[in-house]
Structures are given as structure tokens and as C-alpha cells.
Amino acid sequence: MSDHTTDPATEAFVAHRNLLFTVAYEMLGSAADAEDVLQETWLRWVRTDLDQVRDERAYLVRITTRQSLNRLRTMKRRKEAYVGPWLPEPLLTAPDVAEDVELAESMSMALMLVLETLGPTERAVFVLREAFDVGYDEIAAAVGKSPAAVRQIAHRARKHVDARRPREAVPASQARAALESFRRALETGNPQALLDVLAPEVVLVSDGGGVKQAALRPITGAEKIVRYMLGGIGKTKAAITAEPTVVNGGPALLIRVDGEIDGAMAIRVENARITGLYYVRNPEKLTRVDSEIPLTLR
The missing domain is CATH 3.10.450.50 (Nuclear Transport Factor 2; Chain: A,)
Known part of the structure; x- marks a missing residue:
């Protein structure tokens, strides 16, 4: 009987699971949908030839981004039929998250609501670039655009968000x-x-x-x-x-x-x-x- 804890695919997925959930949640604003995206990411990951994967983290983020984009488009229809304002699903987070200014700001209800005003691809590009510091080439591979197009989308999305986000971070x-x-x-x-x-x-x-x-x-x-x-x-x-x-x-x-x-x-x-x-x-x-x-x- 094999020991699944030593399986390289499982080890890599578990090692990056919290990151992948955070990526999916920031793109979707829904923990339930983020969990579904992680399930879909896992199913694709276990069918991947790991010998062909140079950077496991980048590859997993790419799969998660693609699945999140698919999910965003179906969520759009749900939100259009939603009664009253739609707010992101609140997550109880550890106090140390609040001390991490970068993480706290990227997760905040205020910013998550601003992200709702972006199109799916703009949101993916903004989240990957601004929150997770992913390179333009890697974002391009994830969203199916050229690096030059991704730079333009990132610039446009940043300008859009900066005009609407809270003016300053407070202690x-x-x-x-x-x-x-x-x-x-x-x-x-x-x-x-x-x-x-x-x-x-x-x-x-x-x-x-x-x-x-x-x-x-x-x-x-x-x-x-x-x-x-x-x-x-x-x-x-x-x-x-x-x-x-x-x-x-x-x-x-x-x-x-x-x-x-x-x-x-x-x-x-x-x-x-x-x-x-x-x-x-x-x-x-x-x-x-x-x-x-x-x-x-x-």
C-alpha cells in the first residue's frame, strides 16, 4: 500500500494550497467558489507530467487562475440575479493577517468591492500582479494574452483601482x-x-x-x-x-x-x-x- 504523503504531486499541492486558495478567493470573493476552484485545480494537477514542470508554484497558480476565470464568468450571471448589494463572503482571519499590511489591504472588504468593478481578465491581472507579484510573462501564460497586452491591462486596472480604493492605510x-x-x-x-x-x-x-x-x-x-x-x-x-x-x-x-x-x-x-x-x-x-x-x- 503506497504512502500518499510521499507522493510529489500531493506534496506540492499541499505546500501551496493556502496560496492557491488566497488567489482564488481574491479573484472570486467567494470562499465556496474558491474551494471548488481548488478541487478543479487538483484534478488537473494530478494529470500533469511533473517532469515537464519547471516551477510548481507558478504552474499551480496558472491552473488556479484559469479555473477562477471560468468561474468568474458563471458567477457574473448569479450576481446579476442577486437581491440587493453583493458583498464578498467574509473570512475570519488570524490577527497576524491584520499586521501584514499588504495582505490585509488586498483582502479588505473595501478593496474586494472595488475589484468587483473590474472585468474578469482585468481582475486576474491586477490580483496576480499587485497582490502576488507574479511576473508579466507568467500572468500572460495564465490569462492567454501577450506580455505586452498584460502590461497594458495591468496599467489600466491599477489606474481604475487607485481612483476608487481608500485614500490611506491607517494604523x-x-x-x-x-x-x-x-x-x-x-x-x-x-x-x-x-x-x-x-x-x-x-x-x-x-x-x-x-x-x-x-x-x-x-x-x-x-x-x-x-x-x-x-x-x-x-x-x-x-x-x-x-x-x-x-x-x-x-x-x-x-x-x-x-x-x-x-x-x-x-x-x-x-x-x-x-x-x-x-x-x-x-x-x-x-x-x-x-x-x-x-x-x-x-
Whole structure:
């Protein structure tokens, strides 16, 4: 009976699995779809002649990228039929992910939403180049374009993202302090305390997927958001708790109603105040907020 742990194909795949999952997730915004892509990558990898593979990591990333591109095109149809705003599936991440500024920014809800505005090939090129520092020749092989075309796509995608991404990264301590102020204000139902921590132009995006109640369009403005949030919370007699956590490498709250998970709310902080709230209530997207997901850019 053979020992599968010594099989070179399995060893290589396991060694790079966290990287491949991170690539697929950043391209898709869905952990469930990323897992499916990894399964498809594995099936193709075990049929590959390893003697012909010079760089196992690069080859695996190439397969994962191609499978993710195929999946992105089918997801587009699902998203068009989605009820209300679509948010990425939140991932519970280890606190050390938050300390890795590069990884935390590439995984953040704010940036993932910006990536949604790119076409499939643009998104693949941007993610591989900016997050994973893959060379243009290797990206070209993955997306089926010439290196010259990939350089142009990368430039265009970077310009598009830079115009829409958060203006500056804030220290993790500042973001945690804003989250704690927000948590206390939310749990006590204090409208003035909420207004103090929310920036005037703050935007709330909520995703219920047609299953849970959520705003069908983003809500802009601190006063509107406070009315919306306290109106919903004030009407319920249930016990509501907000537990600080780390989602997609950034500060977030796990909201529980009578002890049951109701949703995950990630925040974006600029100048010590909250400028973005991303509240995922769709139960199908809350299956990965109870155990940490290992992620890596390398």
C-alpha cells in the first residue's frame, strides 16, 4: 500500500494550497467558489507530467487562475440575479493577517468591492500582479494574452483601482479603537456616540441575499445610517451583542441576536472615523466566520 504523503504531486499541492486558495478567493470573493476552484485545480494537477514542470508554484497558480476565470464568468450571471448589494463572503482571519499590511489591504472588504468593478481578465491581472507579484510573462501564460497586452491591462486596472480604493492605510490600533467606540455605541443604542465615530459621508452596504432583511441599496450619510441601524435594533426585544473580531484582515464585529450569529460587519477607517460599513447577513455567506482561514501571498 503506497504512502500518499510521499507522493510529489500531493506534496506540492499541499505546500501551496493556502496560496492557491488566497488567489482564488481574491479573484472570486467567494470562499465556496474558491474551494471548488481548488478541487478543479487538483484534478488537473494530478494529470500533469511533473517532469515537464519547471516551477510548481507558478504552474499551480496558472491552473488556479484559469479555473477562477471560468468561474468568474458563471458567477457574473448569479450576481446579476442577486437581491440587493453583493458583498464578498467574509473570512475570519488570524490577527497576524491584520499586521501584514499588504495582505490585509488586498483582502479588505473595501478593496474586494472595488475589484468587483473590474472585468474578469482585468481582475486576474491586477490580483496576480499587485497582490502576488507574479511576473508579466507568467500572468500572460495564465490569462492567454501577450506580455505586452498584460502590461497594458495591468496599467489600466491599477489606474481604475487607485481612483476608487481608500485614500490611506491607517494604523491597526486606530482602526481597533474606532471599532471599539462603534461597538459600545451600537450595544447601548447611543445615537450621539454613533454619530461621533461615523464620518459624515460614511456608506453602509448590507447583504441579505434576499434571505435576511437588508437595505436594497447602499445608505450614505451618518444620520441616515444611525436611524436605519437603531430603528432595526430598537424594534427587537432580542439580546444583541457585537463581538470584536478580524474579518478579511481588518477590524469587524460578529453580531449575535439571542446568541445566534446574525451577521458579520467589517469596517473601513480613515482619519480615526468609520467611512465604510459592510454588513453581511446572508446565512450562506456566514459559514466561515467561526474558524480562522489560513491565507498567504507567498
